[in-house]
Amino acid sequence: MTNNSTIDRKDFLKQVGMGFGAIMLMNCLQSCSETEIPDPNPMPNTGKLDFSIDITASGNTALQTKGGFLVVSDKKVIIARTLADQWIAVSSACTHQGTTINYRANSNDFLCPNHQSTFSATGAVTKSPASSPLTKYNVTFSANTNTIRVFE
Numbered sequence: 650m651t652n653n654s655t656i657d658r659k660d661f662l663k664q665v666g667m668g669f670g671a672i673m674l675m676n677c678l679q680s681c682s683e684t685e686i687p688d689p690n691p692m693p694n695t696g697k698l699d700f701s702i703d704i705t706a707s708g709n710t711a712l713q714t715k716g717g718f719l720v721v722s723d724k725k726v727i728i729a730r731t732l733a734d735q736w737i738a739v740s741s742a743c744t745h746q747g748t749t750i751n752y753r754a755n756s757n758d759f760l761c762p763n764h765q766s767t768f769s770a771t772g773a774v775t776k777s778p779a780s781s782p783l784t785k786y787n788v789t790f791s792a793n794t795n796t797i798r799v800f801e
């Protein structure tokens with residue numbers, strides 16, 4: 650006669666094994682089904698910077714004036730409208746220690762307020778201590794939609 654509070658070793662292993670197997674099967678089915686369901690709206694992700702802004706939108710109006718500039722913080726890009734009505738976009742983080750740079754319309758260049766490095770309109774270093782250029786981006790402007798597109 651067996652004691653009710655004990656379980657046969659074979660039965661115990663069978664129960665544990667079935668429970669473990671069920672858990673593993675569920676995990677496998679879950680992960681398999683997650684990776685095999687295709688995205689219904691696939692978006693090509695090239696990893697390259699490409700965004701647009703409306704210069705009439707609140708916060709972007711500095712670009713409505715020649716000589717104005719705007720830092721798009723979440724993209725780490727500074728966009729400038731030159732006095733000659735050209736568009737420039739470069740990376741906004743100084744290559745020395747990462748301080749956000751400013752645009753100087755009169756000299757058509759960029760100044761880092763931290764240690765006064767300067768960069769040309771193409772992003773080249775014109776005054777140290779920065780030694781690496783800024784990344785220059787392409788810019789197009791649509792007068793119909795008042796939209797600037799910045800892209801690599």
Ligand code: FES
Nearest residue numbers: 743745746761764
């Ligand atoms: S952080 Fe820009 S010059 Fe030092």
